[in-house]
Amino acid sequence: MTEAVRDSLDRCVKCTICESFCPFSKVTPLFPGPKYVGPQAERYRNAGPPVDASVDYCSGCGICTQVCPQGVKIAEINSQARARMWDERGVPLRNQLIARPSVIGKLGTPVAPLANWALRNPLLREVAHRVVGIHRHAPMPRFAGRTFQRWARRRPKGSAAKTVVYFHGCGTNYYEPAAGEMLVAVLEHNGFNVVIPPQDCCGLPLQSNGNFPAARGYVGRLVDNLAPYAREGLPIIANSTSCGLMLKREAREILGVEDEDLDTVSKQMYDVCEFLLLLHEKGELKTDFRPLALEVPYHAPCQQRGHGIGKPALDLLALVPELRVIELNVDCCGIAGTYGIKKEKYDISMAVGAQLFREIREAKAEVAACDSETCRWQIEHGSGVHAVHPIELLYRAYGLK
Amino acid sequence: MSYDVIVVGAGLAGLTAALRLAEQDKRVLVIAKGVGATHLAPSVIDVLGYAGDRRVENPRAALADLNSSHPYAHLSAERVAESLDWLIKRVPELGYQGRLDENFLLTTAVGVPKPSALVPETMADGDLRRGGKFVFVGLRGLKDFHASYLAANLARADLPVPVSARVIELDPPPGRSGDPGSLGFARRFEERQFRYWIMQALAGRLEPDEKVGFPAVLGLEQSREVWRELEGRLGRRVFEVPLLPPSAPGIRLYNALTGALRRAGARIVIGDRVTSAPSQGGRVAGINAESASRPVTYRASSYVLATGGFASGGLDLDSHGAVRETVFGLSVAGMPDAGTPMFSPRYFDFQPISGAGIAVDADMKPVDERGHVVFENLYAAGAILAGAVPWREHSGNGISLATGYAAGAAILEKSPTMSRTEARD
Numbered sequence: 124m125t126e127a128v129r130d131s132l133d134r135c136v137k138c139t140i141c142e143s144f145c146p147f148s149k150v151t152p153l154f155p156g157p158k159y160v161g162p163q164a165e166r167y168r169n170a171g172p173p174v175d176a177s178v179d180y181c182s183g184c185g186i187c188t189q190v191c192p193q194g195v196k197i198a199e200i201n202s203q204a205r206a207r208m209w210d211e212r213g214v215p216l217r218n219q220l221i222a223r224p225s226v227i228g229k230l231g232t233p234v235a236p237l238a239n240w241a242l243r244n245p246l247l248r249e250v251a252h253r254v255v256g257i258h259r260h261a262p263m264p265r266f267a268g269r270t271f272q273r274w275a276r277r278r279p280k281g282s283a284a285k286t287v288v289y290f291h292g293c294g295t296n297y298y299e300p301a302a303g304e305m306l307v308a309v310l311e312h313n314g315f316n317v318v319i320p321p322q323d324c325c326g327l328p329l330q331s332n333g334n335f336p337a338a339r340g341y342v343g344r345l346v347d348n349l350a351p352y353a354r355e356g357l358p359i360i361a362n363s364t365s366c367g368l369m370l371k372r373e374a375r376e377i378l379g380v381e382d383e384d385l386d387t388v389s390k391q392m393y394d395v396c397e398f399l400l401l402l403h404e405k406g407e408l409k410t411d412f413r414p415l416a417l418e419v420p421y422h423a424p425c426q427q428r429g430h431g432i433g434k435p436a437l438d439l440l441a442l443v444p445e446l447r448v449i450e451l452n453v454d455c456c457g458i459a460g461t462y463g464i465k466k467e468k469y470d471i472s473m474a475v476g477a478q479l480f481r482e483i484r485e486a487k488a489e490v491a492a493c494d495s496e497t498c499r500w501q502i503e504h505g506s507g508v509h510a511v512h513p514i515e516l517l518y519r520a521y522g523l524k
Numbered sequence: 525m526s527y528d529v530i531v532v533g534a535g536l537a538g539l540t541a542a543l544r545l546a547e548q549d550k551r552v553l554v555i556a557k558g559v560g561a562t563h564l565a566p567s568v569i570d571v572l573g574y575a576g577d578r579r580v581e582n583p584r585a586a587l588a589d590l591n592s593s594h595p596y597a598h599l600s601a602e603r604v605a606e607s608l609d610w611l612i613k614r615v616p617e618l619g620y621q622g623r624l625d626e627n628f629l630l631t632t633a634v635g636v637p638k639p640s641a642l643v644p645e646t647m648a649d650g651d652l653r654r655g656g657k658f659v660f661v662g663l664r665g666l667k668d669f670h671a672s673y674l675a676a677n678l679a680r681a682d683l684p685v686p687v688s689a690r691v692i693e694l695d696p697p698p699g700r701s702g703d704p705g706s707l708g709f710a711r712r713f714e715e716r717q718f719r720y721w722i723m724q725a726l727a728g729r730l731e732p733d734e735k736v737g738f739p740a741v742l743g744l745e746q747s748r749e750v751w752r753e754l755e756g757r758l759g760r761r762v763f764e765v766p767l768l769p770p771s772a773p774g775i776r777l778y779n780a781l782t783g784a785l786r787r788a789g790a791r792i793v794i795g796d797r798v799t800s801a802p803s804q805g806g807r808v809a810g811i812n813a814e815s816a817s818r819p820v821t822y823r824a825s826s827y828v829l830a831t832g833g834f835a836s837g838g839l840d841l842d843s844h845g846a847v848r849e850t851v852f853g854l855s856v857a858g859m860p861d862a863g864t865p866m867f868s869p870r871y872f873d874f875q876p877i878s879g880a881g882i883a884v885d886a887d888m889k890p891v892d893e894r895g896h897v898v899f900e901n902l903y904a905a906g907a908i909l910a911g912a913v914p915w916r917e918h919s920g921n922g923i924s925l926a927t928g929y930a931a932g933a934a935i936l937e938k939s940p941t942m943s944r945t946e947a948r949d
Contacts, residue, residue: 139770140563143707189795192558192836371817389817404526431796431815433553450786 125379135162141187146455150474154180157187161197174208182459184425209333222328228297235268258469262504264298271300281316292363294496305518350384353391365426400435412520414445420486424495436513443520453479458501480505533830535560537906537928539781544932546788557797566766567773569642573918593911607929615780619645635677650763655685662693669739709741710772740764838908857883858910881910888931903931
């Protein structure tokens with residue numbers, strides 16, 4: 124356990140505020156709550172007894188750490204304890220598999236029609252459920268059949284005066300290249316030259332699945348790709364909130380990576396909405412928005428809130444005429460990356476998300492907005508309402524299509 | 525983004541100031557390093573419960589006797605009364621009852637009478653001043669409520685009128701959730717089958733004129749429905765007895781206030797510590813908050829400091845006995861004289877350091893040792909204020925509500941709200 128995380132637990136005064144906010148202990152007795160599993164149990168782990176398996180039912184959403192008034196790194200304690208548990212027991216094959224999105228992406232993309240068919244074939248899903256442990260009903264993204272990287276490489280070189288770097292992550296690369304293209308268009312519309320370096324997974328899924336050594340390897344390679352730009356002082360823009368957060372903080376705080384290049388990249392990393400709002404504050408964001416007569420429920424994902432930047436999407440979308448955004452006040456959609464697709468956790472994940480799904484359905488909107496890709500897939504699965512990244516709404520309001 | 529007002533702290537004082545301003549169309553940001561004490565306190569508003577060792581019956585009258593350094597001394601009784609009325613209207617879903625001219629007398633979970641000016645509707649019928657026959661329902665498995673202990677202590681308590689108390693212990697079936705605490709039970713009370721079980725178990729065991737006391741776990745989101753259904757089906761007055769943290773009634777208050785804030789368009793950021801606040805020309809120029817990778821600066825015309833006292837980190841005492849205010853570096857008043865002890869050896873005795881805090885003027889603006897306003901656009905409210913000993917006086921939530929309200933009012937008086945379009949011109 125890293126020292127900063129371990130030290131923070133002495134600040135726990137057992138006030139139980141984290142317990143009252145945990146979306147997971149609320150719906151399942153399998154997770155006894157962040158305080159019990161975190162600061163309380165950790166005191167006994169120092170001497171070396173094996174970690175209680177209940178920590179695996181923590182999703183890592185991080186809400187406990189956000190609400191803790193004493194600064195205890197509760198979610199981080201739990202993530203590190205989970206890694207120790209899986210280190211002692213060996214990470215199961217299923218977790219090794221689903222935690223490598225770029226490997227899955229590379230395998231699935233060339234055979235996208237077949238892969239998409241397989242992912243939606245009830246018989247094969249039943250087999251995957253029983254043999255691999257991926258829940259038969261879990262939401263699965265569709266392979267786009269092309270990669271964002273390929274599009275990026277074929278793009279003509281920009282000549283704008285200002286340059287930003289785009290860290291798109293695996294979701295954009297293999298499943299939602301169109302989302303990446305929209306982001307690039309929005310940035311170019313605002314006068315930026317967008318550099319898209321080659322890049323692989325950030326290691327977050329491996330971190331959540333308890334394989335820290337492999338996760339550190341991914342972080343190291345990604346940082347090598349991004350650091351040259353960060354050293355030049357260029358902003359690095361991410362549209363995946365969880366992958367952005369990985370480089371901003373979690374690689375350092377949870378994986379314990381101590382690396383000067385990582386620190387440089389961290390300081391240059393911006394969530395795309397954070398970046399655009401800062402631009403707006405300087406009076407440099409184009410506001411030539413067309414009216415968008417829509418009512419859109421907006422869910423800020425847990426990992427977005429982990430950035431500690433408020434909810435910039437709300438302020439950005441407020442700039443669009445006739446667009447009415449409803450801020451949903453639900454803590455979590457339940458998916459937590461790969462948590463909700465596991466056979467033994469799917470029902471928990473759906474129970475956590477139930478309130479969010481209900482509120483989105485009740486809003487009777489044609490589209491919902493959410494910053495994180497896995498959360499959008501979960502929202503569509505749970506509510507039946509199409510969900511987009513806030514940038515897609517800006518793209519439409521700019522009239523870029 | 526720039527705001528009209530930034531409130532640092534999300535306890536009762538901060539949320540009150542923020543809502544007072546947001547409902548008048550101010551652009552408000554609430555920023556806090558975590559959730560405040562609303563989740564821990566029972567949600568009753570104690571304005572003044574004790575004056576010395578004397579239990580207060582009429583807080584309005586007793587306010588006049590406080591010394592001039594007490595937070596209430598900066599406010600007129602009218603303003604305190606106004607803040608109570610405001611809360612009653614602002615969170616109608618909690619059905620607050622009471623006024624400044626008298627104190628309810630509720631029982632705590634250990635059977636100690638507790639004076640309080642404003643109580644949620646789910647607790648009002650527990651008023652011991654009205655006397656009568658009380659029956660307390662124990663729920664086996666709920667580790668923080670022991671009905672027999674409560675009833676035994678109540679029998680020995682100093683009460684204005686005779687009260688009888690007896691106990692019914694229930695042994696409810698185990699629930700889905702593994703949480704044996706008050707939260708787990710509060711969630712179970714929102715399940716129809718669980719309430720049905722409770723009502724079946726009590727059927728035929730209540731006397732006609734008894735008032736039925738439950739631990740304060742009658743729901744979180746739907747407490748009004750739960751409470752009304754129990755009253756209706758049992759055909760008796762039903763009331764809640766406040767418990768140890770986590771406090772279901774406190775969570776309801778937090779949800780009601782933050783919900784109203786969101787509807788009024790305010791922004792709430794929980795989880796970011798404010799680390800420093802640059803100033804310029806006698807004014808606060810902004811606040812710097814931690815984010816995941818670098819400090820973020822937020823700016824506003826006015827700022828409210830509502831970070832609480834030592835317990836929540838608004839004030840910090842180091843091992844050398846040096847005390848500091850952690851956001852703006854304000855000077856701390858009310859410290860014991862140099863060379864005299866800060867603490868008494870016995871925990872529940874008066875602690876000399878307990879009155880430490882920020883001194884303010886009549887506008888709730890922090891002042892220095894000479895009584896001069898420190899920053900023209902900074903206001904302070906709540907537990908960080910100097911001069912009160914809330915846990916002895918039973919004045920904590922009252923001070924937070926009244927001073928939060930007053931800070932909001934002072935900002936509104938200084939810059940009355942224009943409509944949004946006018947403000948932009």
